[in-house]
Amino acid sequence: MLLELNNIFKWVQQGGQRVFLLKDINLEVEEGEFISIMGPSGSGKSTLLNVMGMLDTFDEGEYNFLDEPVHQLREKHRANLYKQYIGFVFQAYHLIDELTVYENLEMPLLYKKISGSERKAMVADMLDRFNIVGKKDLFPAQLSGGQQQLVGVARALISKPKLILADEPTGNLNSKQGEDIMELFKQLNSEGVTIIQVTHSEKNAEYGKRTINLLDGRMI
Amino acid sequence: MIKNYLKIAWRNLFKNRGYTLINISGLAVGVCCFILIALYVKNEFSYDRFHSNSDNIYRVWQYENYGPKEEFVNTTTPISMVNVLKNNYPEIEDGSRVYRFNALVKKSDSEFNEEIRGVDPSFFQIFDFELIEGNTSAPFSSANSIILSESSAKKYFGEEDPIGKSLSVEFDEEIKFFEVAAIAANPPQESSIQFDMLVSLENEALFFSERARESWFNVVVESYLLLKPNQSAAQLEAKFPTIIKQYLGDNYEEGTFFLHLQPMTEIHLDPSLPPGLEPISNPKYAYVMGTIGFLILLLACINFVTLAVGRSFSRATEVGVRKALGAFRKQIVHQFWGEALLITLMAVSLGIFLALLFQETFNSLTGKLLYIDFDLSFWLITLGLVVFIALIAGIYPSIVLSKYNPIEVLRSRMVKGASMGLFGKSLVITQFVASIVMLIGTLMIGRQIDFLVSKDLGYQKDAIVVVPTNMSGEEADAFAELYVAELKKQPEVAEASWSILSFAENGWVNAGFTDKKNTYREFAVNIVNPGFLQTHNIQITEGRDFIIGNASDAQNGVLVNETFVKRFGLENPIGKPYDKFDIKILGVMKDFNFESLNNNIEPLLLTINLDPIFKHTENVELQHTTQPRVSVRLEAQNMTASIATLKNIWEKTNPGQEFEYSFLDEALSAQYQNELRSKSVVNIASILAIFIACMGLFGLATLTVARRKAEIGIRKVMGATITDIVGMISKDFIKLVLIATLFAFPIAWWVMDQWLQGFAYSVGISWWTFVLVGIIVVGIALVTVSFQSIKASMTNPVKSLRTE
Structure with a gap:
């Protein structure tokens, strides 16, 4: 089992009242799954994704990731965990404008203290795999949205994560570009990478093997 | 529209309280410094301008040249000079001498040692010193009229009416009675002529011996001349040589003696001529102060610009909306300029308030009495200041902000640019260059002063108390002898002796003579009594010390220092005896610094009896009044109790006269007053500069962090740790500071090198001061920036990456 959420609650205090963002979430994810999370705006999709990515905390419940109790881990330990096993893909790509494609891809490796020659090989490998070798010296602003997201996915994959968390990865793309990205996900999944995506589109959700519906922070 | 601008401006200022506070307080500190320093500079440059005749008043100075190393420049002149010139040249309307002498002034029960000025009766016609009471039309109606300043009238007579009252004045061992004829307002601070008491020089015989009156080589008085309107001083100067030839007679030698006229208004700030009776200033200090004031103001303005540019982020949308709704670029420019003006006004008001608050502190730093005068010129300067700051501070933001393209701004919600461009970087670098130079200055000046104060001078200065007798003549010598003898009996007193000048006086008697080979030579002289060397633990390298009670020692025995022997080429x-002098050299003293460390050690001769020396000297130069001064070395225990003993014995041996004393080490530190003042001014300036620069840096860091918020979020998600992020943000700023040090070090080196050249003894420039300052500045910058960078790196990336 990759991860397991038991009775997860998350709330904020608003005017003396608890507003629940996540309510009693129970979820088990096996390695190799492809899950789509759906639901209307504000239903807690992104929050759930962030909790699973350990970027956000929760107030109650248990979260085990590869049999490590995340809710008991210290911040630093937790960071090491997600650094090693999780890759993120964002709707707005979040590439760094001042860095080239090559440098953007290299960045996560820098934070893992991987040696220079090894980094070079890994980036080259990734550029090759995504067919963007010719674009390696361009800056994000010089790429189309689809290409930017491609780089975003490549960056998420570069440190060989077990799990990819994608928050509306096609939200800013046209349908053709979106389809390309989804096909890419499908292919990655077939190679063994676990993928959890948040999406609004029924069509994209169908790429997943399982769909989770959220409403007001609750799984339905 | 203006109302709308004001509303927006006010709300913006209020919303960004942090920035507003940094902006206004930084500017206010700058304005405060600028105002106080402007006061100082204005004061320095306004000396002697209050006389209605100031453009036609000149001081006579003379230049004598008898060959290399025998040049003399004096701003005091022979006694008869004014009258000779007045009688020979119709261009001269009038003239007055100013003579300074010490006297003991008595009024029934109270007596004080005073410096009295003797002037000619035309003094009040030439100069605009105000007479406020008594005979204001002819104040010197008789030869024994005395005019008091307001403060000395108060000192002697309190609330009484002093006019017509009598004061006894004792000088040259004679007591004379003077009658208070008038009261003058205290002379303004910006005057090169100062006085507490004035007497008339009309009866010259009262003050000067006949020989002195006729000598053309005895410089005693300052001579001021009032030229008739439209007379040229240069033309008059050209006529002087004939008179000189006529009056010098047999002593005349072609090309040796010149008279010149110095405009009165230049006296205070012309260090190329020696000071006359009052100290003068080196304009260097005024320029340094002015530069510092201007720099601090500029640093504060730079802050304003960097912060405003950075803040343009949050204002971009507003600009976009305004433009989309039809605002012209000009209107946007106006709006931002208006905001700058608003902040400037607040800052200037606060600055004036701070200046009022700190003027006393500033006065104690500069040793002046300067107060803000809310007159027209003040308001004009303030207006100028407001316009200047608002222009500088408003120009860049208003131009940058008004340039935004509304469509881009509104569509993307994220503004590009507004980053720290080359311009912003150079501003920060400028700020740090100034801070680093000032900081190095602070450390170097501090070290130099410590060095001066703690250097081994070759004599003991600790635990020594100097007691001036404030008496003159044989009576004084007798008393000093008695007092020393009494003191030596006390257990608290280790050693005691008296001398005509003590170590507390910087500059002893200078004697000049022409030796047998016809070379002019100069040496310093002091009259001491035999215990002098023992009191100060001065070492003898050859021969012996004076022996107490030895009659021949007292007759013609002298001690000389090593420099004396070396300079004058003495052997064994x-x-x-030495040269023409009928003296016997008893011993050679190890060299010691009897003058301040601004000077090298000169040849020195100590004697008990002055007569054999003065018989053959041609020039004698005194910088202090001569009187027996008792130096006492105490057993270092309870100083207060020991002082009480000294006072006790004083009162027993000399009833009725005030006991004065000073600690030698304190008196010596006071010699470095100028240096101490520069130190405190530069100290404060450098702290302020660093403070202001750090505020700027803090603001910039805030803005950089805001701009790179998304990037920081991404990096964190990609696995960056807090250290990574802090390092990344700090690196950029530290780079700037390091570049600043590259510029600052050579500048600081040059400045300090110039400054240290003014000292005969200096610590030298040491590389570690620079390293230390570098580390300090980088450290401070790091701390400043890390407030923001740590905060940024701790933020949950989810927040900064949210796209909704």
Whole structure:
């Protein structure tokens, strides 16, 4: 089992009242799954994704990731965990404008203290795999949205994560570009990478093997 | 529209309280410094301008040249000079001498040692010193009229009416009675002529011996001349040589003696001529202060610009909306300029308030009495200041902000640009260059002063108390002898002796003579009594010290220092006379610094009896009044109790006269007053500069962090740790500071090198001061920036990456 959420609650205090963002979430994810999370705006999709990515905390419940109790881990330990096993893909790509494609891809490796020659090989490998070798010296602003997201996915994959968390990865793309990205996900999944995506589109959700519906922070 | 601008401006200022506070307080500190320093500079440059005749008043100075190393420049002149010139040249309307002498002034029960000025009766016609009471039309109606300043009238007579009252004045061992004829307002601070008491020089015989009155080589008085309107001083100067030839007679030698006229208004700030009776200033100090004031103001303005540019982020949308709704670029420019003006006004008001608050502190730093005068010129300067700051501070933001393209701004919600461009970087670098130079200055000046104060001078200065007798003549010598004898009996007193000048006086008697080979030579002289060397633990390298009670020692025995022997080429000097002098050199003293460390050690001669020396000297130069001064070395225990003993014995041996004393080490530190003042001014300036620069840096860091918020979020998600992020943000700023040090070090080196050249003894420039300052500045910058960078790196990336 990759991860397991038991009775997860998350709330904020608003005017003396608890507003629940996540309510009693129970979820088990096996390695190799492809899950789509759906639901209307504000239903807690992104929050759930962030909790699973350990970027956000929760107030109650248990979260085990590869049999490590995340809710008991210290911040630093937790960071090491997600650094090693999780890759993120964002709707707005979040590439760094001042860095080239090559440098953007290299960045996560820098934070893992991987040696220079090894980094070079890994980036080259990734550029090759995504067919963007010719674009390696361009800056994000010089790429189309689809290409930017491609780089975003490549960056998420570069440190060989077990799990990819994608928050509306096609939200800013046209349908053709979106389809390309989804096909890419499908292919990655077939190679063994676990993928959890948040999406609004029924069509994209169908790429997943399982769909989770959220409403007001609750799984339905 | 203006109302709308004001509303927006006010709300913006209020919303960004942090920035507003940094902006206004930084500017206010700058304005405060600028105002106080402007006061100082204005004061320095306004000396002697209050006389209605100031453009036609000149001081006579003379230049004598008898060959290399025998040049003399004096701003005091022979006694008869004014009258000779007045009688010979119709261009001269009038003239007055100013003579300074010490006297003991008595009024029934109270007596004080005073410096009195003797002036000619035309003094009040030439100069605009105000007479406020008594005979204001002819104040010197008789030869024994005395005019008091307001403060000395108060000192002697309190609330009484002093006019017509009598004061006894004792000088040259004679007591004379003077009658208070008038009261003058205290002379303004910006005056090169100062006085507490004035007497008339009309009866010259009262003050000067006949020989002195006729000598053309005895410089005693300052001579001021009032030229008739439209007379040229240069033309008059050209006529002087004939008179000189006529009056010098046999002593005349072609090309040796010149008279010149110095405009009165230049006296205070012309260090190329020696000071006359009052100290003068080196304009260097005024320029340094002015530069510092201007720099601090500029640093504060730079802050304003960097912060405003950075803040343009949050204002971009507003600009976009305004433009989309039809605002012209000009209107946007106006709006931002208006905001700058609003902040400037607040800052200037606060600055004036701070200046009022700190003017006393500033006065104690500069040793002046300067107060803000809310007159027209003040308001004009303030207006200028407001316009200047608002222009500088408003120009860049208003131009940058008004340039935004509304469509881009509104569509993307994220503004590009507004980053720290080359311009912003150079501003920060400028700020740090100034801070680093000032900081190095602070450390170097501090070290130099410590060095001066703690250097081994070759004599003991600790635990020594100097007691001036404030008496003159044989009576004084007798008393000093008695007092020393009494003191030596006390257990608290280790050693005591008296001398005509003590170590507390910087500059002893200078004697000049022409030796047998016709070379002019100069040496310093002091009259001491035999215990002097023992009191100060001065070492003898050859021969012996004076022996107490030895009659021949007292007659013509002298001690000289090593420099004396070396400079004058003496060989085996012990027991021999020197040149024409009928003296016997008893011993050679190890060199010691009897003058302040601004000077090198000169030849020195100590004697008990002055007569054999003065018989053959041609020039004698005194910088202090001569009187027996008792130096006492105490057993270092309870100083207060020991002082009480000294006072006790004083009162027993000399009833009725005030006991004065000073600690030698304190008196010596006071010699470095100028240096101490520069130190405190530069100290404060550098702290302020660093403070202001750090505020700027803090603001910039805030803005950089805001701009790179998304990037920081991404990096964190990609696995960056807090250290990574802090390092990344700090690196950029530290780079700037390091570049600043590259510029600052050579500048600081040059400045300090110039400054240290003014000292005969200096610590030298040491590389570690620079390293230390570098580390300090980088450290401070790091701390400043890390407030923001740590905060940024701790933020949950989810927040900064949210796209909704």
